[in-house]
Amino acid sequence: MEYAHKPAQSAQTSPTPRPPRPPRLDWAAIAPAIAQLRRQGCSNRETARRLGLNIKTLEAHLRRHRLRNALPMDRPDQVRRTCLNCDTAFVADGRFLRLCPDCRAMFS
Ligand SMILES: [Zn+2]
Structure with missing residues (x-):
């Protein structure tokens, strides 16, 4: 019953609110830096911090690319x-x- 009171036109009048998306990352450019930091023994967290990346972003990237693109x-x-x-x-x-x-x- 409650949702019958919802104003129907609000969805049309306001533009779709979009959360700000981070800029697309150029992984081809970042990958060598990641590889180098990891060779130096940096953890994912440390690597992300040094490169100014979100840790989740980095981990998702590593999962996606570790073996598929490494060799x-x-x-x-x-x-x-x-x-x-x-x-x-x-x-x-x-x-x-x-x-x-x-x-x-x-x-x-
Ligand atoms: Zn070996």
Whole structure:
């Protein structure tokens, strides 16, 4: 019953209020800086703070792009792997390869 009293015309007269959106980020430009800070051991929070990014924005970006864009795969038989020895993400030439090229070189 209550909502029958709602003024119907308000939706038409006022323009749709839009929350201010943050400017689109140029991730291609930001990514190297992120990678560098992370190599220096910065946490996501610290990385976001130094780059003036929202932590949520950064985390969402990392989730979306971490493995999808980090390493190019140019053959269908290649598999994304995390090295068993050093936890580095790498692209393996076959599904049975479990060590990154660096570690393979070290062990062979
Ligand atoms: Zn490794």
